[in-house]
Amino acid sequence: MRKSKIKFVGLAMIIGLIMPGLIGTNVLAQTPIVKQVPVQRIRMVKEVVKTADNFIILFDASGSMQDLYKDTGMKKIDLAEAMFKGRALRVPELDWNAGLYLYTPWKTFYEMQSFNKEKYGAAIDEMAAYKPSLSYKNQPTPLGNAIKNLDPMLAKLSGQTAVFIFSDGQFTLSQPKIWPVPAAKEIASKYDVCYYLISSAQTPKSEKLVNDLAGVNVCSRVVTFDAMLSRPEYTTGAIYVVRDRALLETQLISKVVGVELDSILFDFGSADIRPEYYDKLDALAKFLEKNPDTYALIEGFADSTGDPTYNLLLSRRRAESVRNHLMQKEIFSAGEANISAIAEKRLVTVWYGPVVPVASNETAEGRQLNRRVRISVGGIN
DSSP, X not given: OOOSOOOOEEHHHHHHHHXXXXXXXXXXXXXXXXXXXXXXXXXXXXXXXXXXSEEEEEEOOSGGGGSBOTTSSSBHHHHHHHHHHHHHHHSOOXXXXXXXXXXXXXXXEEEEEEOOHHHHHHHHHHHHHOOOSSXXXXXXXXXXXXXXXXXXXXXXXXXXXXXXXXEOSOOOOOSSOOOHHHHHHHHHHHSOEEEEEEEOXXXXXXXXXXXXXXXXXXXXXXXXXXXXXXXXXXXXXXXXXXXXXXXXXXXXXXXXETOOOOOEEOOTTOOOOOGGGHHHHHHHHHHHHHOTTOEEXXXXXXXXXXXXXXXXXXXXHHHHHHHHHHHHOEEEETTEEEEOOOOGGGEEEXXXXXXXXXXXXXXXXXXXXXXXXXXXXXXXO
């Protein structure tokens, strides 16, 4: 893993980085015109917005989580604990409720309560040092019971809860028999909960289990163990998102007229990409292809019209539509077309429904701006 500092830049900044190449290929059609003009320049201020009101982590310390991870010399469980501690210490001070539990065997390390990052980090340290009497490898994995245990916790909470479940897709049954998928469906039918399955599944059967768990509602999803370690957006985006707040400043600046990449906007109820954005996505695909160390964060949004669950699903379809377009985009070079070599792992796709609007949902113009996909690029030195 490269140790250079990862920076995120909007697509407008990409144009500044690769403008000479884009002009030469006529991707943007026009040569930029530079002139001194008085403009209202936008200065962006970072603002943190919660995407969940509570979060719970259920750790599986048995099975494949005890395997060494690649050539690190560390077990997966140790890497996961270290990663979550690091991210917990960087989480902004917002009024979450949080819990931390081991379910192989069940043990509480941070009882569901107001989140305190220092105490939560200490609880992760305590869990990392905990050694039960039996070997972890031989521990039963009562995943259904662990999910069932969420019921009394969620009954005392309000708002949406993100539940991170570390699982290798294997489980054992105890008495009474509690099957994981029906238990997850029952919990999802009673509470506003989203499951994030951090999967280390290694067989088709275990992969099917984690996918079935993620399929109990629209907001749940599977994140592979590799993806979780390499892309923090998968975990942080479940509980908060950083948005830009615009401050207008009037300045006399040199401005490039007519060259700008905005968010990808969508028609009402649609996840189809408008033809007017094809050239811009083509420019992005070319940039990613020529810069193999970069990756794109694709965030889907919707306006607030209609059913919230439908809007969440619609924002997911929009993000995936842009992702699929970039993966399948034909890149033209030297008069010949070839399919882009952009791998899916370089396109981090997340979705938030009507959360974080950029304009008022009270007007048609504002709703149009909120029906969008926002793209950022990471990995640029």
